[in-house]
Amino acid sequence: MRDIVYPPVVGLAKTAFKVLDLKFQMSGTEHIPRSGGAVIALNHISYVDFVIGGFGAQPSKRLVRFMAKEVLFRNRYSGPLMRGMHHIPVDRGAGAGSYREAIRYLGEGEIVGVFPEATISRSFELKEFKSGAVRMAAEAGVPVIPMILWGTQRMLTKDHPKDFSRHQRVSITVGEPMSVSQEDDAVKATEALRTTMAGMLDRTIRAYHEQPAGAWWLPASYGGGAPTPAEAERLDAEELRARAAKRKK
Template identity: 60%
Template sequence: MAEIVYPPVILAAKAMFRVLDNRLRVTGTEHIPRTGGAVIACNHVSYLDFIFCGLGAQPAKRLVRFMAKKEVFDNKVAGPLMRGMHHIPVDRAAGRESYDEAVRRLRAGEVVGVFPEATISRSFTVKPIKSGAVRMAAEAGVPVVPMSLWGTHRLWTKSRPRTLTKRHVPIHIHVGEPFWPTPQDDPDALTEDLRARMAKILDDLQADYPEKPETEDERWWLPAHLGGTAPTPEEAAELDARKDD
C-alpha cells in the first residue's frame, strides 16, 4: 500500500521532539523483526504512546499499524491522519471485524501495535491486560514483541493538563524479547506471561529513569509504590469504573 502520510508524520514528530529536546532513549530494538508480521504489545500511560511506540520500531525500519478506538477515526483532524497511516479502527460493538483485519495484516507481513491494557493506566503500572494480542499472534503465526515506555505521561495523561511544550523530558522505550504463541497454548496463561514481561520492562525503566520529582506537586507522575501520589492500582480501577476521560 502507498505510504503517503506516515513518513511525513514521523518526520514531523521527530522534529518536534528535537525542538523540545525530549531526551528519547530507545533500547532493545534488535528484537523488532526486520521482516514479516509481528504484534507489538505496549503499556499505556499517555495519550501520546502510539507516537513513541511507533518510533520504537523505526530503527528496524518498520511502520506500525495501531489498533485504536473508532472514535479517534471519527475526529475531523486525527481521522484523516489515522486512515492515511493505515491504522486499524476498533468498534467495541463489533470487535471481531477489527480483530480479523489485524490478523489479515499480520499474515500479510505487517507489524500491528496494540495497547492490551485497553485504556491508560492511571496508576502508571501495568493493568490487567486483554488476550487479543496473544490470540491474534497465535492465529497469524507471528511473534508477540513486548514493549514498555516511560516518561510520556509527563506530557499528557488522564486527569492532568496537557504540557506538550514541556522541554527536556526524558522518554525511555525498551523492546523486549519476542515470543511465539501457538493455537495449542493457553491464551490466558500467555496473556499473564505477556503482562509479566511488560511489567518487568516498565519496572526497569522506572528504576533507571534519570529524574525524580523535584517538588511535592510533581510526585503525581510517580506510581504509589515508588513514593509517588499516583493512584494505587486499586484506586485507579475504582476511578476507571466511575469515569473515562
C-alpha cells in the same frame, strides 16, 4: 501496503522531537524485525503513546499499524490521518471485524501495535491485560514483542494538564520476541506477557533519571503520588458512569 501519509507524519514527529529536545533512552530496539509480521504489545500511560511507540520501531525502519478507538477515525482532524496511516479502528461493540483486519495485516507482513490494557492506566502500573494481542499473534503465526514506554505520562495523560516543555526524557524498552501458538492457552500466555512486561516496566522506572518522592507521575508503589491500582480502578469506574449518564442525556 502503499504509504503516502505515514512517512511525512513520521518526519513531522521527528522534527517536533528535535524542537522539544526530547531525550530518548532506548534499549532492545533490535528485537523489532526488519521484515515480516509481528504484534507489538505496549503499556498505556499517555495519549501520546501511539507516537512514541511508533518511534520505537524506527531503528528497524518499520511502520506500526496501531489498533485504536474507532472514534478517532470519525474525527474531522484525526480521521484522515488515522486512515491514511492504515491504522485499525476498534469498535468495542463489534470487535470481530477489527480482529480480522489485524490478522490480515499480520499476514501481509505488517507490524500491528496493541495496547493490551485497552485504556490508559491512571496508576501508571500495568492494568489487567486482554488476550487479543496473544490470540491474534498465535493465529497469524507471528511473535509478540513487548514494549514499555515511560515518561510519556508527564506530557499528556488523564487528569493532568499537558506539558510539552522542552528537554523532557522518555524511555522506550523493547523485550525479546515471545513465540505463541494456537495450541497455547491464551489466558496463560497473556499472563506470561503481562509478567514479562511488569518486569520490564520495573527496570525501566528504576533506570529513569529521576524518581522524586510524591511526584504525581510516579506510581504509589515507588513512593510517588499517582493513584494506587485500586484507586485508579475506582476512578475508571466513575469515568465510565459519567460517560453513560452523558449518553443518556
